Amino acid sequence: MSGRNSASTPPAVAAFTDTYLPTVNGVTYTISAWRDRWNTRGSRMDVVYPRSSYEPDDGEHPVTSVPFPFYDGYRLGLPQLPDAVRDVDVVHAHTPFLLGLSADRLARRESVPLVVSYHTPTAEYAEYLVPSWASSAVASLSRQYESWFLDRADLVLTPSAATASDVRRLTDAPVETHSNGVDVEFFRPTDSASFIRRHSIPDDRPIVGYTGRHGYEKNLDAIFEATADLDVTVVLAGDGPARESLEETAAALDVDAIFLGFLERENLPAFYSTLDVFAFPSPVETQGLVALEANACGTPVVAVDSGALSATVEDGITGYHFGPGDVAGFRNQIERALKNGDSLSQSCLDRRSEISLEMSMDRLEDTYERLLSSTDES
Template sequence: MSAAASAPTPHSRPSGRDLDALESAHNKEFDVDSKRPLRVSIVTENFLPKIDGVTRTLAMLLEHLQAEGHEALVLGPSTPLTSYAGAEVVSTQGIPLMGVYRGLGLNFLRPRFIRKLREFDPDVCMFVDPIWLCAQTIPAIQFYFPDIPLISSYHTNLAMYATLFGFSWLTPVMWGLQRNLHSRCNYTYCPSPSTARMLGDQGFENVRLWPRGVDVELFRPEARDFGLRQAWGVEPQDLDADRPSPRVQALDARNSLSDDLPPLDLPPPYIAQPISSFSGTSPSKLAILYVGRVSWEKNLRLLIEAMRGLQEPDIASGRPACQLIFVGDGPGRGEAESLCAQYGLDALFLGFKKGQELAAAYASADVFAFPSFTETFGQVVSEAQASGLPVVGLKAEGVSDLVEHGKTGLLLDLNDLVAGPATAAERDSSTPRPVIPSDPHALLDPTSPTYPLAVSLYRDLLVSIALNHEHRRAMGSAAHLAASKRSWWGAMEQLCDGYRELAALKAERRAQRARKSDGLTLSRTSTIEFDVVCEDGSEKPAGDDDAIEASASASAPKRKRLLAFSRTPLAARSVAQGGTYNTLLPVKGDGQMIAYRLFEAFLLLVFISYTIHWVSHLEALSFLRI
C-alpha cells in the first residue's frame, strides 16, 4: 500500500470527549472563585460630603469593600473628593435644585464615565437610588457593556416626597420611572421587609433585602454624659440616676431568654457613674431627642404640635416636664425654631453632630422621638436603640421593622386615624387591619381632618412613656439588645453575596461569547452533506489494490454536492473567513455610523433643552412646597 493511502485524514474532527475537554479548559479561564476580590462600580445620585442616610450607608459599603480586599469605582455628582476608602471617585457637574431641594442637583452622564468603566472592567455595576444620573447611565452601560450585570438599591421614597413637596401629580410618574429603572437591573436591594412589600405592591420584581447594621462600639449606653444633660437643663435631679445601665439589664434579659441568640461582641459591663453634684433649683426633666434632617418631610410638625403643653410638669399625674432637643440640620430648621418659639417649647437645636458627640447626645437622652413616615429603614432609629433609648414613632415603612410596639418603643397605628383605636375584639380577630395605610400623607397632612387626632394620639404616647419610668427603662434595655444583633459586616456581606452571583453571571456571559467566537474549536459545529453519486453498474476490476484504486478514480462519476447545512455560528464563520465580527454592537458602515452618532447628539441636545425648561418650571412652582 502506498504512503498516500496510509496518511491520516487531513480533515478529521475531534471527538465529543475532546470537545468537552476543550470547553472545560476554556471555561476555567472565566470561572469566578467566590473568594477572589470583586471589582464593583457604583453609580450614585448622591455622595459625600453631603451627609444623609444614603451617603452614610454608601460610605460604610466602600469601607467594607476596602477592608475585604475588593476594588470599587464611584461615579457620581460633583464632589471635592477624588477617592474614598481606596475607591476612585469620578464626578460630574449638574444643575442645582436650589428652589426644590437644596444640596441635590440634576447631574449628567459624561463620556469619561464610559472610559473609566472600560478601564476598570467591573464584575458588577451598582446603581444607588437610581432616578436621574442613573437613568442616563443604565442604558449606556447596557449598550456599551452588555456583559456587565446590573444591581440597584432602593433607599428613598421619592414618590411620597413628590406629594410632600406639593407635586402630587408627579407621584405616579415617579413610581413608573423608578419601576422602569430598577427593572433594568438583575436585582433590586431594599433595606427592610416593609419596604420590600411596598415595592412588590408597586410592581417591582427581583427585590432582595439589604439590611443595615449599627456600630455598637460607638453608640452605647455608657456614652451618657451628665455634664451634657446639665447643659440641656434636664439635671440636677436625674429621674433615673440610680437605675442600672440598659446594657446590664440587656445582659440579664439575654440570660433569661429561651431562644438561642447569636453571640454579642459587647464592650465591658457598664460602671455606674457618680450622681451629679449639680445644685441648681430647676426641676428634673425628661430629654426627648430627635436626630435627623430638620425638614418638613420628616413630619416634624406632628412632633412639635404634640409637645405643646409637655414642657411643663403635670403635678396631678406626676408627669415630669419634657425637654425637646433636635440634633441635625436642614432646610426646615428656621421654620421649626420659629414654630417652637411660638408654642413656648424652648426647644434646643444643636445642629449637625457626628462621632462621639452624636453618641453622647443619644445616650444622654431618655426618649427618641421619630415621627417620620417616609423612611425605608431609619438608621437613626437603630442608633438610638443601640444607645438604650425607647422609640416613639409611627407604624410606617422602615420604622415598623425596627420597633416592636410595647417592647422596644411605642408606635402610632395610622389605621387608628381612620377607624379609631382598635378594640380588644378587633385585636383578637383573625382578620387583621391593614398593616400600613397606602397614603400616610393624606392622614398626617396639617390640612387633613385626621391631623388633630394624629397630634392627640402621638401626644398620648409621649405622655405614657414619660409617666411609666419602669416600662420606659425596660423598653430601652430591650431596644439595646435588639440593636446589638445588627451587624454592619453581616449586612454588607449580604450585598456582596449578590455581587458574587452576578460576577459569576458576567463570567458565564463572556464564556458563551468566547465559545461563539472560537468557531469550530469550541462550538459543537457539524456539516451535513448530501451527495448524489451516479454509477454505471459496472463491477470493480480485480487486481492490485493500487491499480484498483486508480481505475476506480478514473472510472467513477463526478459527485455533485447538492446541499450543505452548517450549525456554525455567524461569528465563527466570519472569523473562519478571515473577517472580524463585533458581538457587542451591530456592524455599521462608516456613513451609517456617522448618521447614528449625529442622531444621538441631537437627542442629547433635545434632552438638555427640555431639562432646563423643566427646571425653570420647578423654580417657578417652588412656592408650592410645604
C-alpha cells in the same frame, strides 16, 4: 469585563449615587460605610458621585454635577462614566437619576449584574418639591420613571419589608429586603455628661429628641405638638428647609426646645445617649436608619406606625408606635416609653447584633455571589 481573580475574593463593585459626602443623611452614611467595610474585605467598592467640596480618596470618583432645583443642598451628577471605573463584577446603583443611568450603561457594557438599592420614594416627595397644582402629575411621572428604571435591574434591594412590598408594585424585577445595617462598634451607649454640659441641656427632666434632615415631609411639627403638655426638654439635631418653621412651632407651643443644628458624626452616639426617647413621626422613611442608631445606643424610639417604621421599631421591645396623625397617641406613647425606659433600653441593647453593619455586609456579599453564580449558569 470582570477583573475578578479569585472566588475567595469578594466581587469588585462600582457604586453610583446622587448623594454622598459631605452631604449628611442615611444614604450617604450607608454607602460610605459599605465602601469602607467592603475594602477591608480585600476587594474594592468604587463610588461615583456628584462633584462637591468633598475631596475624594482612592476609589471615589466625582463627576460634573448641577444643583437639584427642588431640594436645597443636593446635587445631581451628570451621566458620566469615569475612565478609572472598569473591571468590575457588579454594578450597584443607589439612585434612579442620571448617575443611575450611568450605572446601567456600565453594567451593560461590562456584561455584569445591575443591583439597585431603593432608598427614597421619589413620588411621595413630589408634593413637597413642586407647586401643589403639579404634585399629582409629577408623582405619576415619578412612578412611571421609577418603574422603567427598576425593570432594568437584575435585583432590587430595599431596606425594609414594607418598602419591598411597595416596590414590587412598581417593577417586575426581583425585589429583596436588605437592611442597611448600623455600625454597632461606633453607635453604643456613651457617657453624655460632657455633651449635655457643652450644649447647656437641662438635666432635671426627661429629654426627647430627633436628629436628621429637617424636611417638611418628615412631619417634625408633631414632636412639639405631642410634647407641648409634657415636662420634658426637646432637643433636635440636624438642619434643613423646615428648621425656621419648626422653631416657630416650638415657640408658639411654649415647648422647652433646643436646636443644635448640624452635629459632626462623632457626636451622634453621645447625642443618642443623652435622649430618654427618640421621637420619629416621619411617614416617608424607607428604613429609618436613625431609629436603629438610637436603639444601638440603648435609646427607645416612639415612631409613627407607617411605612418602614412599622417594622424598624419593634413595638414594646425597642419602642412604641402611634397612629398617623394621632397627636394624643404620640404623646401617650412618649409617656409610656419614659415610664418603661429601663426595660426598653435593655431590649435595644440585646438586639445590637441583629442590626449590625457586619451582618449587613455578610448578606450583601452572599447576594452578589448568588447573582454572579446565576449569571455564570445562564
